[in-house]
Amino acid sequence: MAILKLAVQKSGRLSEETEDLIRASGIRVDRMGDRLKAQAANFPLEIYYLRDDDIPEYVENGVADLGVVGNNIIIEQQRELKVLQELGFAKCRLSIAVPKEFNYSGVASLNGKSIATTYKNSLNKFLNLNKITANVLSIKGSTELAPSIGLADAVCDLVSSGSTLLAHGLKEVEVLNKSQAVLIAANLKAEKKELADKLIFRLSSVLRARDSKYILMNVPNNAVQKVIKLLPGLRSPTVLPLAEEGWSSVHTVINEGDFWERIDQLRQAGAEGILVSSIEKIIV
Numbered sequence: 622m623a624i625l626k627l628a629v630q631k632s633g634r635l636s637e638e639t640e641d642l643i644r645a646s647g648i649r650v651d652r653m654g655d656r657l658k659a660q661a662a663n664f665p666l667e668i669y670y671l672r673d674d675d676i677p678e679y680v681e682n683g684v685a686d687l688g689v690v691g692n693n694i695i696i697e698q699q700r701e702l703k704v705l706q707e708l709g710f711a712k713c714r715l716s717i718a719v720p721k722e723f724n725y726s727g728v729a730s731l732n733g734k735s736i737a738t739t740y741k742n743s744l745n746k747f748l749n750l751n752k753i754t755a756n757v758l759s760i761k762g763s764t765e766l767a768p769s770i771g772l773a774d775a776v777c778d779l780v781s782s783g784s785t786l787l788a789h790g791l792k793e794v795e796v797l798n799k800s801q802a803v804l805i806a807a808n809l810k811a812e813k814k815e816l817a818d819k820l821i822f823r824l825s826s827v828l829r830a831r832d833s834k835y836i837l838m839n840v841p842n843n844a845v846q847k848v849i850k851l852l853p854g855l856r857s858p859t860v861l862p863l864a865e866e867g868w869s870s871v872h873t874v875i876n877e878g879d880f881w882e883r884i885d886q887l888r889q890a891g892a893e894g895i896l897v898s899s900i901e902k903i904i905v
């Protein structure tokens with residue numbers, strides 16, 4: 622029987638959330654100690670633990686069928702891989718930053734400057750696109766130190782909260798691209814594709830649930846129509862009579878993103894006793 626091989630980061634920023642997502646999808650993996658390979662107990666899945674930079678190559682040459690990496694690595698390595706699913710974590714952006722006293726007036730300010738980065742392909746592409754001639758210094762790590770030690774005028778690095786830049790007296794001036802963890806594949810044979818689809822079905826039901834909240838509230842009957850208009854719901858909200866005459870209980874699923882705004886509108890429309898809870902999975 623076919624077994625799906627998934628390459629994930631061994632240890633780093635992607636590891637914990639990848640593991641959580643697999644677990645939340647109902648797949649049990651007992652990783653023994655520091656082993657490089659583990660097998661799932663209840664799904665035909667084998668997991669390889671690798672350095673994130675190596676994952677695209679392993680997927681491209683078929684050693685692994687699927688991989689979880691930051692999209693930034695796929696862009697940087699310029700590989701022809703398919704993104705099967707965005708996973709919603711490890712969100713960051715690749716940006717150019719300069720010392721805060723640098724008089725930056727647009728991308729032309731980078732002409733003739735030196736820029737330190739571990740993302741030289743992405744940076745060169747951006748500079749070419751903007752017709753900027755700069756000296757790109759390829760370094761291995763701790764990019765943010767480059768300006769203060771006189772190595773470069775600017776840096777091009779990943780940013781998430783921005784606190785690393787701030788701590789090193791740098792300001793973000795250009796965003797080259799945005800990234801998050803993604804599930805990648807090359808060309809899958811039919812039976813692997815079928816397994817991959819099953820895995821994606823599970824992952825996406827968990828991801829959808831993470832973006833949503835289940836809410837229920839009490840609404841006077843004369844306000845029910847107004848409240849329903851404010852609520853999307855998977856199909857439409859559920860309305861049940863309360864034991865107390867003249868009142869209904871309205872249930873639905875709403876998006877985490879516009880949650881607070883929706884709650885305010887619902888209260889104004891007459892909803893009371895609003896209960897909110899997380900959802901484990903949404904199967905559509």
Ligand code: PRT
Pocket residue numbers: 630631632633634635671672673674690691692693694711712713778779780781782783784785786800801802
């Ligand atoms: O050992 P291995 O090669 O597997 O790991 P690694 O050290 O190369 O990668 P790792 O674990 O640091 O990052 C893995 C992936 O996480 C990256 O490829 C990105 O897709 C994603 N990611 C998300 C980030 C960040 N956010 C991030 N903030 N990767 C790195 N950073 C670094 C950034 O380089 C900078 O030094 O964090 C610092 C900035 O963070 P803020 O929050 O201060 O802005």
Ligand code: ZN
Pocket residue numbers: 672673674
């Ligand atoms: Zn790496």
